[in-house]
Amino acid sequence: MRLDVFSIFPEYLAALDVSLVGKAAKSGLLDVRVHDLRDWTHDRHRTVDDTPYGGGAGMVMKPEPWGEAFDSVMPGDGPSQPRLIVPTPAGRPFSQDLAYELAAEPWLAFACGRYEGIDGRVAAHAAERMQVTEVSIGDYVLNGGEVAVLVMVEAIARLLPGVIGNPESLAEESHSGHGLLEYPVYTKPPAWRGHEVPEVLLSGNHKLIAEWRHEESVRRTAERRPDLLAAWGSSLAAEDDAAS
Numbered sequence: 001m002r003l004d005v006f007s008i009f010p011e012y013l014a015a016l017d018v019s020l021v022g023k024a025a026k027s028g029l030l031d032v033r034v035h036d037l038r039d040w041t042h043d044r045h046r047t048v049d050d051t052p053y054g055g056g057a058g059m060v061m062k063p064e065p066w067g068e069a070f071d072s073v074m075p076g077d078g079p080s081q082p083r084l085i086v087p088t089p090a091g092r093p094f095s096q097d098l099a100y101e102l103a104a105e106p107w108l109a110f111a112c113g114r115y116e117g118i119d120g121r122v123a124a125h126a127a128e129r130m131q132v133t134e135v136s137i138g139d140y141v142l143n144g145g146e147v148a149v150l151v152m153v154e155a156i157a158r159l160l161p162g163v164i165g166n167p168e169s170l171a172e173e174s175h176s177g178h179g180l181l182e183y184p185v186y187t188k189p190p191a192w193r194g195h196e197v198p199e200v201l202l203s204g205n206h207k208l209i210a211e212w213r214h215e216e217s218v219r220r221t222a223e224r225r226p227d228l229l230a231a232w233g234s235s236l237a238a239e240d241d242a243a244s
């Protein structure tokens with residue numbers, strides 16, 4: 001998978017050089033290219049923003065640098081086009097399902113907005129030749145899209161074949177598809193500062209351990225995410241109906 005990221009703070013994306021994503025890039029599983037949007041400005045101040053039409057506070061990112069950057073890095077007459085992801089609070093909620101969907105793409109491009117956002121014509125013009133998806137990582141206010149890109153790239157990259165050592169671990173994680181939050185985990189020592197590891201986990205009885213883990217997943221989901229529990233219950237009912 002090729003990933004292109006456009007930002008006025010390319011150093012913010014340095015985190016993509018470390019850990020899981022960095023290893024994937026070094027092993028050739030990922031081709032990560034970070035671009036400084038200001039490289040496509042032509043004035044001495046390397047201007048990327050201007051006042052909003054219609055008034056209002058803040059500044060809007062000018063369309064020209066984006067258009068020139070996209071033309072340069074992913075030309076319209078090229079053999080293929082990426083899927084463009086624009087992090088924005090007004091976007092489609094990012095989820096594990098969307099991470100799987102994006103992990104199936106051969107080429108992703110991310111446009112990191114700043115200020116009050118990117119001129120709306122940038123996405124509209126890009127959509128003339130590539131799929132554009134505006135995505136939100138959550139209902140809170142950030143100063144730009146860079147941190148959202150770091151979140152999405154990590155969630156996507158770990159789904160690519162060969163990136164994580166034990167693919168089986170993907171199956172038991174929260175939001176991994178069974179619909180429940182994952183159970184609590186423990187390791188040595190068996191007792192620590194007056195806290196004991198649940199005895200069942202020391203029993204060696206794999207059936208009891210599996211039952212305890214499921215019960216813990218259901219309990220945690222009921223406490224913290226009743227919305228997920230309801231959806232999980234509905235999916236079980238649907239499976240039962242399909243089987244009967």
Ligand SMILES: Nc1c(O)cccc1[N+](=O)[O-]
Nearest residue numbers: 088136137138141142148
């Ligand atoms: N929430 C937010 C933002 O405030 C600015 C850029 C991107 C996002 N987001 O992806 O959720």
